[in-house]
Amino acid sequence: MAFALSAERENELDQILSRYPNKMAACIPVLHLCQDANEGWVSADVIAFVAGRLELSTAQVKGVVTFYTLFNEEKPGKHQVWVCRTLSCALRGSEDILRHCEKKLGVKQGETTRDGKVTLRTAECLASCGTAPMMQVDKKYYENLSMTEVDRILDRLLYDGDA
Amino acid sequence: MLKRTDYLTKNYGKPDGWKLAAYEAAGGYRSARKALGMSKDAVIDEAKKAHVRGRGGAGFDCGVKWSFMPKESTKPHYLVINADEGEPGTFKDRTIMEQNPHSLIEGCIIGCYAIGAHACYIYVRDELHLSKERLWGAIAEAKAKGHLGARPFGKDYAVEIYVHTGAGAYICGEETALLNSLEGRRGEPRLKPPFPAQYGAFGCPSTVNNVETIAIMPTVFEIGGDAFSKLSELHGINDGGCRLFGVSGHVKNPGIFEAAVGLTLRELIFDLGGGVLDDRAIIGVIPGGSSCPIHKPDEIVDVAGDPRFEPYNGKSVLDLPLGVDTFRGIGSMLGTACAIVLSDAADPVLAYHNVMRFYRHESCGQCTPCREGMGWIERILDKIVAGTGTIEELDQLSDIANSVMGNTICAFGEGAAQPALAFVRRYRKELEDYVHNGGKNQTGTLTT
Numbered sequence: 383m384a385f386a387l388s389a390e391r392e393n394e395l396d397q398i399l400s401r402y403p404n405k406m407a408a409c410i411p412v413l414h415l416c417q418d419a420n421e422g423w424v425s426a427d428v429i430a431f432v433a434g435r436l437e438l439s440t441a442q443v444k445g446v447v448t449f450y451t452l453f454n455e456e457k458p459g460k461h462q463v464w465v466c467r468t469l470s471c472a473l474r475g476s477e478d479i480l481r482h483c484e485k486k487l488g489v490k491q492g493e494t495t496r497d498g499k500v501t502l503r504t505a506e507c508l509a510s511c512g513t514a515p516m517m518q519v520d521k522k523y524y525e526n527l528s529m530t531e532v533d534r535i536l537d538r539l540l541y542d543g544d545a
Numbered sequence: 546m547l548k549r550t551d552y553l554t555k556n557y558g559k560p561d562g563w564k565l566a567a568y569e570a571a572g573g574y575r576s577a578r579k580a581l582g583m584s585k586d587a588v589i590d591e592a593k594k595a596h597v598r599g600r601g602g603a604g605f606d607c608g609v610k611w612s613f614m615p616k617e618s619t620k621p622h623y624l625v626i627n628a629d630e631g632e633p634g635t636f637k638d639r640t641i642m643e644q645n646p647h648s649l650i651e652g653c654i655i656g657c658y659a660i661g662a663h664a665c666y667i668y669v670r671d672e673l674h675l676s677k678e679r680l681w682g683a684i685a686e687a688k689a690k691g692h693l694g695a696r697p698f699g700k701d702y703a704v705e706i707y708v709h710t711g712a713g714a715y716i717c718g719e720e721t722a723l724l725n726s727l728e729g730r731r732g733e734p735r736l737k738p739p740f741p742a743q744y745g746a747f748g749c750p751s752t753v754n755n756v757e758t759i760a761i762m763p764t765v766f767e768i769g770g771d772a773f774s775k776l777s778e779l780h781g782i783n784d785g786g787c788r789l790f791g792v793s794g795h796v797k798n799p800g801i802f803e804a805a806v807g808l809t810l811r812e813l814i815f816d817l818g819g820g821v822l823d824d825r826a827i828i829g830v831i832p833g834g835s836s837c838p839i840h841k842p843d844e845i846v847d848v849a850g851d852p853r854f855e856p857y858n859g860k861s862v863l864d865l866p867l868g869v870d871t872f873r874g875i876g877s878m879l880g881t882a883c884a885i886v887l888s889d890a891a892d893p894v895l896a897y898h899n900v901m902r903f904y905r906h907e908s909c910g911q912c913t914p915c916r917e918g919m920g921w922i923e924r925i926l927d928k929i930v931a932g933t934g935t936i937e938e939l940d941q942l943s944d945i946a947n948s949v950m951g952n953t954i955c956a957f958g959e960g961a962a963q964p965a966l967a968f969v970r971r972y973r974k975e976l977e978d979y980v981h982n983g984g985k986n987q988t989g990t991l992t993t
């Protein structure tokens with residue numbers, strides 16, 4: 383079935399378009415909007431939709447999607463966890479945090495738990511170095527992490543389904 | 546010298562400190578009102594007197610940059626704010642956007658007026674969801690109050706500010722990559738010239754400024770450019786005012802601290818950062834984001850033939866004031882003034898590996914020396930860390946880094962080559978240890 387947006391999101395799309403002198407500039411914000419509406423990923427249908435609405439070629443939209451790490455070309459888990467692994471976090475123990483997450487979730491970085499609930503990823507510096515180690519869960523930052531705190535967060539994702 | 550200030554940070558941590566009421570109670574929006582009553586040239590002159598060196602890393606004087614914008618043109622002008630904060634170790638702009646967003650909005654009004662722009666885009670990296678929310682909130686509040694929109698403060702100079710979002714790519718912090726990304730393209734840097742002031746966003750004259758550079762402008766117009774500049778110990782070498790300093794890694798009290806320019810690394814680490822974690826010894830300090838060279842604490846400042854360095858020659862690098870030209874003078878870089886501290890609990894070889902993995906991951910791939918060079922450096926370090934590297938390969942690291950330096954479209958090349966060279970130079974012995982007997986650290990973790 384072809385991809386479409388809800389009336390509310392269509393309205394948001396119009397608002398986005400109104401901010402720029404041309405349609406192309408809306409490409410990244412509109413891709414975010416559509417990805418959010420499409421269970422967290424950009425399918426071929428989404429690309430066709432965005433290309434149509436912004437009067438771009440699908441090749442151009444696809445080129446944008448593949449350049450940026452936050453556009454998913456496959457469906458991710460219901461929740462996404464990013465553990466920052468860059469220097470300031472690594473100095474404060476992010477390697478242990480990542481290993482702990484891998485063990486607890488039973489997946490390697492880049493993989494999704496078998497029940498589809500959680501995708502575990504690594505991130506590069508998330509501008510939270512003063513509160514390292516840290517991780518991002520969906521749209522929220524968790525800082526100054528301890529292993530107990532990580533356990534609490536992951537348990538909530540696995541068993542209650544909410545961060 | 547340590548001299549704390551609180552122009553940007555006074556409302557940090559207070560309940561609702563990011564809202565318009567708190568900002569105006571502390572005198573907010575008086576500066577934009579004042580600036581819009583001045584001539585554009587007078588605004589640029591005042592900014593020049595302040596000697597605000599760009600806080601995004603390159604340290605270019607903000608007033609001078611504004612003056613490069615064409616005075617007469619038929620095309621629209623744009624102010625573009627770089628809020629892509631992604632330089633490893635840097636976390637200052639996020640605090641402004643989350644805790645003092647109105648200072649940025651007010652600064653944008655002043656900046657737009659100075660460069661003849663009626664529209665401003667704030668390019669925020671996607672992950673900073675709270676920052677985006679707070680900025681949109683501040684824009685709505687300022688509009689409702691009549692500070693922003695068709696007639697700010699009743700003056701006939703329309704200003705609109707929009708928050709734009711990225712999608713995860715460090716390179717989009719480079720100003721021309723950012724412009725491409727803003728236009729809806731892949732975030733690949735552009736060749737310069739043409740510079741953004743001639744051909745920037747949407748092919749129109751544009752100025753790209755860092756969040757902090759613009760957020761401090763209301764303070765400049767509040768206290769006056771000259772008085773602002775004189776807050777700094779380095780006022781005499783055109784590095785004015787106060788700025789946000791950060792410290793992370795092995796310190797007891799990591800964080801962001803506002804202080805007058807002139808602060809030293811020793812003061813940042815010990816007086817503001819609370820000292821080294823577990824009172825251990827320092828083995829290395831990166832002054833301002835991982836693109837800067839790493840320094841050892843026993844390095845002595847020795848710049849011959851430059852009178853500006855007379856007061857500092859013979860002192861430890863930890864006692865050199867953190868300034869754009871002071872650090873450039875010793876062959877280093879101030880960058881974002883957010884330092885990363887490594888104590889002797891850290892393995893410098895694994896830290897090196899971590900830093901170079903970052904640059905390999907983030908190279909946009911456009912220029913061959915950078916794309917291939919970063920992969921090559923990482924592969925050699927993979928081998929060295931695994932205990933299978935050779936001395937010949939260790940020697941190649943500097944050669945590869947030198948062939949990236951200066952041979953790329955954008956400054957990412959230098960930003961990656963500088964740490965690549967500095968780590969080999971300063972931790973050669975530790976690297977050789979890995980080659981000869983697998984290194985001191987058998988655990989494989991960066992910090993023991």
Ligand SMILES: Cc1cc2nc3c(=O)[nH]c(=O)nc-3n(C[C@H](O)[C@H](O)[C@H](O)COP(=O)(O)O)c2cc1C
Binds near residue numbers: 603607628631956960
């Ligand atoms: C690879 C790379 C990444 C950069 N990242 C940022 C960044 O995240 N934020 C920023 O303000 N400047 C960044 N810069 C510097 C910008 O290109 C530009 O100099 C700056 O935004 C200008 O603003 P300023 O003069 O106010 O400092 C980066 C530069 C390079 C080469």
Ligand code: FES
Binds near residue numbers: 468470472508509
């Ligand atoms: S290094 Fe992890 S947030 Fe900066």
